[in-house]
């Protein structure tokens with residue numbers, strides 16, 4: 001199972017990182033960084049305004065199911081494209097082995113604009129929370145399917161360091177755990193991390209169980225403007241899109257259709 005392989009690699013990478021900077025060292029660095037951190041605007045950026053959806057654009061070079069998605073992965077060019085599309089916040093994959101992400105992208109993107117940044121990785125150790133603070137992320141992904149009952153502890157530690165957690169769920173059981181932990185921002189992943197199949201039905205189905213006061217983001221498998229309209233009509237706060245944006249970076253007709261959608265088209 002690929003998720004198992006991803007987590008195994010992650011554990012190895014963490015062991016290597018800890019040999020260079022111990023948990024204590026990174027913890028102290030995080031305490032320092034949080035004192036100087038900018039105001040966290042992730043939540044404000046993605047909360048629903050009027051009837052429109054907020055859009056989170058992901059920097060995604062590759063994925064385990066699709067391989068390399070964008071050969072020429074130029075951070076500046078992707079950033080400029082997202083600004084031109086009027087995106088509300090960024091998601092940055094930092095997982096190295098299967099998504100070809102990198103921690104350094106966060107600093108690079110922060111140097112380009114003030115948009116809030118979600119660090120997208122497989123968080124299984126507090127070490128990665130401290131690291132995310134040092135890297136300058138505003139938000140992190142906490143995957144309930146991986147953390148299970150540990151979610152509560154990770155949530156508390158992240159918020160203690162002023163990170164805003166996006167709590168990712170894929171089924172009712174995971175959603176119940178997320179609600180038990182009283183999280184503010186819930187991400188419904190349309191992709192089953194075990195089979196990599198996507199279906200927007202997952203969002204349609206789970207949305208009904210989420211209280212009104214939560215911020216809801218639909219993630220993954222959004223592959224057309226039609227999909228965006230479907231999700232907008234469900235009354236979500238935001239959607240998170242990687243592959244569709246990456247594949248269309250040079251597609252003028254896509255960009256045109258997208259802009260029409262954003263400016264109130266049906």
Ligand SMILES: O=P(O)(O)OC[C@@H](O)[C@@H](O)c1c[nH]c2ccccc12
Pocket residue numbers: 058060120121122141168189219220221222240241242243244
């Ligand atoms: O490229 P897509 O299908 O638009 O999906 C983006 C994002 O939702 C996806 O990358 C993602 C959602 N949850 C994750 C957890 C880990 C890694 C990646 C992800």
